[in-house]
Amino acid sequence: MTYKFLMTAPALGAAGRKVLADAGCELDYLQNANDFEEVEQLMSTRAYDAVISRTVTLSAKAIESCPSLKIICKHGVGVTNIDVAAATARGIPVLTTPATNAQSVAELAIGLMLSAARQLPFFQHEIAEGRWTRSSEGIELFGKTLGLVGYGEIGRRVAHIAKAIGMRAAFFDPAIPLGTDSTDAVQYASLQELLKNSNVLSLHCPVNKATEKMLNADTLAQLPDRAIVINTSRGELIDEPALAQALTDGKLAAAGLDTVAVEPLPLDHPFRQFSNIVMTPHIGGTTPEALDAVSRSAAQQCLDFLQQQRINARACVNPEIL
Template sequence: MTSKTLVVNTDLSHHLLSAIRSAAPDWKVVASKDSKSIQEDLEQAEIVLHWKSAAANTLLQNNNQLKWVQAWSAGVDSLPLSGLQQKDVMLTSANGVHAFPISETIFAMILGLTRKIHTYVRQQQEKNWHNGGLELEIHQKTIGIIGTGAIGQETAKIAKAFGMKTLGVRHSGKLVNDFDGMYQTEQLEQVLSQSDFVVITLPLTKETTHLFGKEQFRQMKDTAFLINIGRGEIVDEEALIQALRNKELAGAGLDVFETEPLPADNPLWEMDNVIVTPHTAGATEHYTERVVKEIFIPNLRYYLLNGIPQKNVVDYKKGY
């Protein structure tokens, strides 16, 4: 009997690869980040861990065995969702592995902006001894978290340590732990008008594209800060730039942008009240370990018993 094929389209450490092989002992498990060198295996793969654009044509056009793809990222908007759906391929995301590093980045930005750390770094380079207008605290303030998945929940949990009031926005409006209030998307204005910090942790979908524009920035306090670690296209970047110039917002911490890399002539680079990071909020020393051990292997074991994965299954209609 010919064994089924599982392709890991990246290089893994020996212990992680061994753990996958132990979970699927009767399967042929192939691992390589070079899609060309494993093209024949990709054509026969029933399961693929780590979608790569270099392998897209092979998987979508030449593979009739493919049943499940485990994405390497939480966001799947860059994958050919319609093509995978047409082939009836199940897709799972890496949602959940980012909760610790991204929540840390969110508070690094909030604290950096309020305690003027970004200002002091610039002044240090200039050897300029000045208080930089330092006055703000985050204790007892209100934080609005737009998107209450794993990242949003971890952010709310940390916010509670600062005595902050936590407001969330989610489709259902159902309250979850560490939130003082929960609102539905159509009630977004109520959250924006109350919040001292607005944090976007949403995935990119048709519904969330340019969810934040001129009107939303006008609804926010002019003393409020915007933090976006979701996707750049959720924010109308030109509207954000104008809002910052017009002092409709106090500042912004941005890890994602409509165009990446952020063009050198983009005004956000030089704004004193903006922190720019290069889409690295989710980077962590534990990323690979978490994807494989906390998501993929449990999903693999469930798949081998039930024919479907269990965790983080993407709803193609929702786009996440």
């Protein structure tokens, strides 16, 4: 049987394309990676069996307009762009591809931390403008404590790399029982305890009711003075006006952000005015190696379900439909 797939981006990694081609599947792409209306138009006019969802919104309207749809797999792990409730109402599993891009995201988190600590974009700009500005305001990270909110695949890799440059790593993760052995990081029993000890705080957790805007005016105030915040997870984890205020007041030294609440970042967003915010456009998992691994996992998981009704329950964000 020939299955029809929609990839909600202009491209899919070579490994994923091969999986689908070998199975004789048809594959459509978006022309515009950020156009949710194009997604809705395609899904209302074509009989897709599966959607591999990148970052553009996959709305309830799109899901409800495609009666043939049987499976959705996120190209990554964060599903805030997918209307999971609409999929659940139709009995459609929504899957993720855990751990497939963990190394690339971890490396970017470290890169943002180093760049923010030493103000690299500022100095690059100064040189580009013809100036030779020298400053002693950078932060040496050796001996500092890196706090990790979430200690899954990415958090563990970040801790391992940070340890190699002489940082102490600690984490808070309510999903991990207290006392669990960890070679690279110390476990704290509460977020508050982690915050007060973290010179650098790096977020590695999903967005849900408990974590949305978990970094806000109150929690940011608990960090040590001149701390650095890193976010390679989801922008919704941070109260953005509170972060901007903490940077303005000097409570925070810097921030490194690969993701924001609204993407692409609006042209009038206050973050654009801060020289001590290092930003990248949600590229944590977009190395060729990571894209290949994610695409292979997404394509294979969809085929496993379509061909054999086989599903990895750990990768399913709405297991109640199973």
